[in-house]
Amino acid sequence: MGYNSRSIPISEFQITVMSLALYASHENRSRGRRYSEPSPDLRGEYQRDRDRVIHSSSFRRLEYKTQVFVNHEGDLYRTRLTHSLEVAQVGRTVARAMELHEDLVEAIALAHDLGHAPFGHAGQDALDACMKDYGGFEHNLHALRVVDELEERYAAFRGLNLTFESREGILKHCSLTHAVLLGDVGERFLQGGQPSLEAQVANLADEIAYNCHDVDDGLRSGLITLYQLRELSLFRAHYEEVVGSYAGLRERRVIHEVVRRMVSSQIMDLVEVSRERLRQVNPREADEVRRQSSPLIGFSPLMVEQIWELKQFLREALYGHYQIRRTAAKVGRLIGSLFEVFVADPLLLPPQALADLRAREDSHGEAGRVQAVADYIAGMTDRYAILEYQRVLDPSV
Numbered sequence: 001m002g003y004n005s006r007s008i009p010i011s012e013f014q015i016t017v018m019s020l021a022l023y024a025s026h027e028n029r030s031r032g033r034r035y036s037e038p039s040p041d042l043r044g045e046y047q048r049d050r051d052r053v054i055h056s057s058s059f060r061r062l063e064y065k066t067q068v069f070v071n072h073e074g075d076l077y078r079t080r081l082t083h084s085l086e087v088a089q090v091g092r093t094v095a096r097a098m099e100l101h102e103d104l105v106e107a108i109a110l111a112h113d114l115g116h117a118p119f120g121h122a123g124q125d126a127l128d129a130c131m132k133d134y135g136g137f138e139h140n141l142h143a144l145r146v147v148d149e150l151e152e153r154y155a156a157f158r159g160l161n162l163t164f165e166s167r168e169g170i171l172k173h174c175s176l177t178h179a180v181l182l183g184d185v186g187e188r189f190l191q192g193g194q195p196s197l198e199a200q201v202a203n204l205a206d207e208i209a210y211n212c213h214d215v216d217d218g219l220r221s222g223l224i225t226l227y228q229l230r231e232l233s234l235f236r237a238h239y240e241e242v243v244g245s246y247a248g249l250r251e252r253r254v255i256h257e258v259v260r261r262m263v264s265s266q267i268m269d270l271v272e273v274s275r276e277r278l279r280q281v282n283p284r285e286a287d288e289v290r291r292q293s294s295p296l297i298g299f300s301p302l303m304v305e306q307i308w309e310l311k312q313f314l315r316e317a318l319y320g321h322y323q324i325r326r327t328a329a330k331v332g333r334l335i336g337s338l339f340e341v342f343v344a345d346p347l348l349l350p351p352q353a354l355a356d357l358r359a360r361e362d363s364h365g366e367a368g369r370v371q372a373v374a375d376y377i378a379g380m381t382d383r384y385a386i387l388e389y390q391r392v393l394d395p396s397v
């Protein structure tokens with residue numbers, strides 16, 4: 001009988017050994033952490049990454065950050081947090097079916113949106129515009145900053161000190177200018193390589209999750225209609241099947257059943273197509289996956305087309321809806337004003353943020369000051385940003 005370092009008999013635990021394919025990310029071949037640490041006692045390395053993400057304050061902030069609808073617009077819409085949970089769930093299903101490392105997929109999925117500014121893409125675009133003379137703002141890069149630098153939870157190092165494989169997965173894309181500065185995780189953008197299969201799965205799980213839940217949230221909001229969705233091939237096929245088999249079913253149940261089937265059909269397509277590609281390429285290890293010129297995880301051409309049609313529709317009818325645009329314009333101005341005010345007069349910042357700003361100013365001068373303001377704003381939840389705006393810019397508060 002084996003004993004671990006705390007002398008707890010291993011047999012007391014129900015240990016399920018994960019079945020991993022050769023091309024999966026095996027922990028014993030990990031490129032490790034930036035600061036070396038002893039292995040965890042009861043968990044794997046990627047489990048520890050996932051747990052560190054869950055314990056981070058950036059993760060808890062996702063609860064009050066916009067996915068599509070701003071937090072106060074309704075209690076039932078997806079937030080960044082519930083979105084990330086859905087991504088993890090889809091990703092884990094795919095990982096298990098393909099014998100990839102489920103914990104790594106989960107860690108990447110839960111961390112993938114940690115760098116989002118408040119108010120979703122409107123917030124990101126506004127902050128990017130504010131930062132245009134200082135390299136811009138990109139939520140992917142910022143997520144890496146969050147896990148590498150900004151989280152302060154451990155005595156021995158800044159950040160969460162995640163494994164290379166989790167960090168590689170978080171950095172979904174980045175410009176060549178940035179890639180040069182990022183060291184190991186930037187290399188693949190310079191060399192034209194791919195990330196691990198687990199990172200590829202998390203990336204497409206994100207797409208499956210948001211396309212489907214945005215249909216659901218969009219219908220709930222009344223900004224898009226069933227009538228419009230029935231024009232889309234991916235929706236229509238499942239819709240006809242559901243109403244054909246369940247006459248008189250309440251509309252809410254029809255919608256949920258259709259969305260559920262849309263998720264399943266994309267997962268099935270993804271697993272089938274990716275398995276076939278892997279069979280053909282037959283990589284013997286994860287690094288062979290990284291040397292490929294294109295991703296090995298992907299959808300069939302028909303599914304790609306159907307997803308594209310759905311995305312186009314959502315872009316125009318939902319994200320481009322005048323009511324969503326109005327909110328985006330409002331929050332864009334809010335972010336712009338906060339940025340301007342804090343850069344012009346850092347003494348208006350609360351003490352902790354001011355201390356961070358002074359430290360960055362010491363090491364990086366004016367660029368450091370501006371970056372510290374961007375970090376402060378990016379870390380805000382939707383409602384905190386609104387409160388700060390009132391406290392700083394509304395004389396009646």
Ligand code: MG
Nearest residue numbers: 083112113206
């Ligand atoms: Mg996402």
